[in-house]
Amino acid sequence: MQSANMLLRKIVRSSVLPFAAQHGMKKDLFPLSRSLSFSLCLKQDKSCEPSEKLDLDEWKKVMKSGLQEEVSETVSEFKELSGLAAARETVDMWRLAGKAVPESISEEQLKTFMECPSKSAKKKYLKYLYLKELHKKNNKRKMDEKRQRKLEAQDQASEMDETKRSPFVCLWSSTMDKAYNWRAAQSMIFGQPLVFDMSYEKEMSVREVTNTVSQIVMSESCNRRSVDPFHIHFCNFKDDSLYHREFVKSYREAWDKLLITVTDQCYTEIFPKDKLIYLTADSPKVMKTFDHDKIYVLGSMVDKSIKTGVSLARAKRLGLETAALPLEKYLLWSSGAKNLTLDQMMHILLTLKDTADWKKALEFVPKRKYCGFVNKPVKELRKTLDLINTLKFGKGREEVEKQFAKNYPKR
Amino acid sequence: VQPPERPLQSEEWNKLREDFQLPEIFEKVMLNSMIRCNSPIDVAKSLLSDLAKRNGDITYNVLVKYLTLCVQQGQVSEIRDVYDIMKVRFKILESGAYNLLIRGLSNSDQWTMALTLLEEIKKVMVPSRTCYQSCIKAASRHQEMELAFELYKEMLAKDVVPTLDVLQSFFDFSRGVKGAELQKELFGILLYLRDNQIYPHKTFMRSIKLWFESIPGENWRGRLTKIKDSGQCPVCNHQLEDSNLTEEEYSNLSERIIRDVIHGTDTFRKTSPEEFEAFQTFVEKRLPFDIVIDGLNVSHIKSRKMQCENLFDAINCLAKDNARLLVLGRKHMLMNSSNWKRETMKEMQNKAEFFFAENISEDDAFLLYATLRSGKHCRFVTRDFLRDHKACLPDSLTRHLFRKWQRGHQIVLNQNVFPVFFQQPAFRYDCVVQTTGDTWHIPYKDVFEEKYSYQVPRNWLCIRQKL
Numbered sequence: 001m002q003s004a005n006m007l008l009r010k011i012v013r014s015s016v017l018p019f020a021a022q023h024g025m026k027k028d029l030f031p032l033s034r035s036l037s038f039s040l041c042l043k044q045d046k047s048c049e050p051s052e053k054l055d056l057d058e059w060k061k062v063m064k065s066g067l068q069e070e071v072s073e074t075v076s077e078f079k080e081l082s083g084l085a086a087a088r089e090t091v092d093m094w095r096l097a098g099k100a101v102p103e104s105i106s107e108e109q110l111k112t113f114m115e116c117p118s119k120s121a122k123k124k125y126l127k128y129l130y131l132k133e134l135h136k137k138n139n140k141r142k143m144d145e146k147r148q149r150k151l152e153a154q155d156q157a158s159e160m161d162e163t164k165r166s167p168f169v170c171l172w173s174s175t176m177d178k179a180y181n182w183r184a185a186q187s188m189i190f191g192q193p194l195v196f197d198m199s200y201e202k203e204m205s206v207r208e209v210t211n212t213v214s215q216i217v218m219s220e221s222c223n224r225r226s227v228d229p230f231h232i233h234f235c236n237f238k239d240d241s242l243y244h245r246e247f248v249k250s251y252r253e254a255w256d257k258l259l260i261t262v263t264d265q266c267y268t269e270i271f272p273k274d275k276l277i278y279l280t281a282d283s284p285k286v287m288k289t290f291d292h293d294k295i296y297v298l299g300s301m302v303d304k305s306i307k308t309g310v311s312l313a314r315a316k317r318l319g320l321e322t323a324a325l326p327l328e329k330y331l332l333w334s335s336g337a338k339n340l341t342l343d344q345m346m347h348i349l350l351t352l353k354d355t356a357d358w359k360k361a362l363e364f365v366p367k368r369k370y371c372g373f374v375n376k377p378v379k380e381l382r383k384t385l386d387l388i389n390t391l392k393f394g395k396g397r398e399e400v401e402k403q404f405a406k407n408y409p410k411r
Numbered sequence: 412v413q414p415p416e417r418p419l420q421s422e423e424w425n426k427l428r429e430d431f432q433l434p435e436i437f438e439k440v441m442l443n444s445m446i447r448c449n450s451p452i453d454v455a456k457s458l459l460s461d462l463a464k465r466n467g468d469i470t471y472n473v474l475v476k477y478l479t480l481c482v483q484q485g486q487v488s489e490i491r492d493v494y495d496i497m498k499v500r501f502k503i504l505e506s507g508a509y510n511l512l513i514r515g516l517s518n519s520d521q522w523t524m525a526l527t528l529l530e531e532i533k534k535v536m537v538p539s540r541t542c543y544q545s546c547i548k549a550a551s552r553h554q555e556m557e558l559a560f561e562l563y564k565e566m567l568a569k570d571v572v573p574t575l576d577v578l579q580s581f582f583d584f585s586r587g588v589k590g591a592e593l594q595k596e597l598f599g600i601l602l603y604l605r606d607n608q609i610y611p612h613k614t615f616m617r618s619i620k621l622w623f624e625s626i627p628g629e630n631w632r633g634r635l636t637k638i639k640d641s642g643q644c645p646v647c648n649h650q651l652e653d654s655n656l657t658e659e660e661y662s663n664l665s666e667r668i669i670r671d672v673i674h675g676t677d678t679f680r681k682t683s684p685e686e687f688e689a690f691q692t693f694v695e696k697r698l699p700f701d702i703v704i705d706g707l708n709v710s711h712i713k714s715r716k717m718q719c720e721n722l723f724d725a726i727n728c729l730a731k732d733n734a735r736l737l738v739l740g741r742k743h744m745l746m747n748s749s750n751w752k753r754e755t756m757k758e759m760q761n762k763a764e765f766f767f768a769e770n771i772s773e774d775d776a777f778l779l780y781a782t783l784r785s786g787k788h789c790r791f792v793t794r795d796f797l798r799d800h801k802a803c804l805p806d807s808l809t810r811h812l813f814r815k816w817q818r819g820h821q822i823v824l825n826q827n828v829f830p831v832f833f834q835q836p837a838f839r840y841d842c843v844v845q846t847t848g849d850t851w852h853i854p855y856k857d858v859f860e861e862k863y864s865y866q867v868p869r870n871w872l873c874i875r876q877k878l
Binding site: 055056059063093094097119284309310313314 | 418504
């Protein structure tokens with residue numbers, strides 16, 4: 001190690017220093033920015049001698065000349081990089097190499113970066129930061145543009161100088177808030193309970209918890225805006241858990257004023273067991289209708305690594321009834337996992353509650369995941385499809401079956 | 412973009428740049444296509460000179476691309492120049508440039524510089540396996556075997572998996588060299604192949620063979636062969652290692668399967684504690700079984716037949732010689748339905764033991780447990796590769812054990828010949844690199860032959876010492 005280091009220094013010195021010495025004499029000839037003056041001088045050369053032969057190593061001189069002064073410093077101050085500084089250097093070099101790396105990176109992020117166990121984890125993390133930065137920038141740009149347009153519009157409006165008359169004072173958003181809160185307060189007393197099971201923190205990574213919380217925040221807001229909101233319960237909720245911290249981060253002061261019930265008790269302690277239905281995609285039972293007397297439980301979990309059967313295991317342990325959405329019955333599934341995000345579940349449940357219309361409710365399943373909606377159950381459809389295919393191709397039946405087996409595995 | 416064939420003047424580059432739709436990325440695109448077309452290095456140089464004149468600077472990205480071109484053409488002095496420039500400009504480099512520099516320099520007479528570069532990388536990150544590969548190959552090419560082995564060990568210590576290329580180079584460059592120490596190291600590599608169940612490819616195998624035969628005064632002879640199903644080598648009549656696990660391995664594996672596969676993080680995920688207990692008492696009462704059958708898997712073998720008929724055929728086939736059978740199924744099989752006829756089920760239950768799990772439980776976990784519990788002679792029938800269960804095992808050592816055990820104990824029914832019933836013979840011998848001191852048996856794969864992870868090569872290299 002030591003000897004290698006020495007060797008390295010020797011190489012650097014031997015290759016660069018003579019060069020620096022050579023050019024040292026010219027140093028006072030170019031008092032200003034070296035590269036600039038150099039190129040200027042080259043251009044002049046050209047103009048007087050147009051037929052000059054191309055100097056292919058010109059660029060090397062330029063690259064080296066611009067830096068002579070710094071060279072001696074860096075060589076003498078060559079220090080072992082350590083810890084954060086080294087990490088920052090690495091990130092900088094990756095950026096220069098044209099990889100997806102954010103422009104600015106905070107100390108905390110650097111630490112997370114260093115804790116990543118592998119190179120690919122590091123790259124992934126940086127890419128995530130990079131995309132985040134990009135989104136932020138784009139949003140900012142859009143906001144600026146919007147503000148600009150608004151200002152222009154205002155200018156025009158003031159030119160027209162036309163006053164509008166309206167019987168209402170313009171206080172829409174706060175009035176709406178009041179109305180929503182009134183409804184939510186009513187739901188706290190009379191509404192149908194909906195439970196979020198907050199006991200999955202151990203199964204998730206930090207980022208998954210963050211995603212979970214943002215999904216719950218979205219579902220809470222859409223619940224508040226609905227005509228007949230659920231009475232939301234957060235059960236198994238521990239103070240000072242990661243969930244809690246993330247909630248406070250996104251709600252700030254509003255966290256204490258939310259019209260929901262938060263408890264560290266389990267739902268089985270609050271509600272009678274026979275009324276609870278645990279919703280999980282792994283359930284063998286398929287939900288037929290939305291029951292207004294039951295209490296549905298949603299697992300507050302984002303599992304990017306598809307941990308099959310975690311929430312089913314929880315329901316089994318507690319001896320609860322389970323159910324899955326009848327996705328296969330109504331949708332021709334194409335791709336993607338059958339677990340939906342919490343806000344999608346909330347939309348679906350709210351729609352079911354209001355209309356009991358599966359078609360309307362399942363509109364909230366992302367379009368990329370299914371090809372179409374079927375009125376008849378897929379099983380019946382399959383029979384007719386098979387019949388058509390046997391009539392059409394004779395032998396193509398097996399193919400079709402295989403296709404179906406792929407899309408609808410036997411459980 | 413088509414790169415020009417000769418170096419261009421600034422004006423000509425300017426013209427090209429103006430014709431290009433996106434002038435900002437002109438250099439990037441141009442250099443990329445130069446790399447692709449392997450253009451003369453002078454053309455790239457003229458582009459760089461033009462760039463330097465325009466901006467007074469050349470970005471790192473462009474330098475790396477130029478470096479790629481130099482490395483591709485083995486222009487050592489250029490590589491050194493670029494390195495000097497980079498070294499002055501930047502405190503450290505990123506892995507792409509380091510990889511290129513090392514690759515470029517290790518193939519030249521300045522290969523020691525690659526070693527110093529490797530030292531430099533180690534200060535900031537773990538060098539990639541290609542870096543190590545270049546350095547090791549360079550060292551062994553110059554007969555610095557000690558140094559090469561030092562790097563190789565360092566690589567293993569850092570959990571960088573060596574390429575087969577590196578391993579092969581050790582054999583290639585040690586040919587004809589005598590030395591007890593060296594021989595020990597090379598045997599160590601063969602044992603590394605054994606421990607990690609790696610199979611060399613054909614050219615690698617040839618290197619091994621040639622090395623053995625070149626050791627002066629030791630009289631090794633190698634021959635290519637195929638091992639008989641009995642596990643005997645046709646060349647030297649040596650009986651290959653048994654595929655059975657040792658007592659310790661066996662108990663270790665069954666313990667791990669119960670702990671990690673069946674229970675895992677939560678027993679409820681695959682079964683429930685009550686059910687597992689019931690199953691355990693069921694199995695203990697009736698031990699030992701000879702064959703354990705995954706009922707549902709077997710019943711789907713022929714889609715044209717009724718599921719219970721499929722299972723019935725399989726049981727009839729396997730029930731020869733008073734073998735004790737256990738069939739694992741799910742409760743829904745007991746419901747009289749179009750696929751599961753009650754009478755057939757009754758008849759089957761006379762011929763074999765049945766255990767019906769809950770419909771939402773995983774019967775594979777039970778399959779593994781029952782087979783392991785019955786002892787070493789017991790085999791199991793399923794077409795499932797059990798990959799998901801193998802994945803539940805936390806370390807590679809246990810996974811290797813699992814795969815070895817699986818190879819020796821899994822019977823796969825072939826759906827085409829069934830019910831005449833072709834059983835893939837569970838391997839009697841263990842398919843790994845093995846030695847007895849004066850013989851070596853090394854399985855290898857053809858380079859062109861596609862091999863799935865569950866398949867084992869059928870070709871072997873038999874090496875023995877004639878005294």
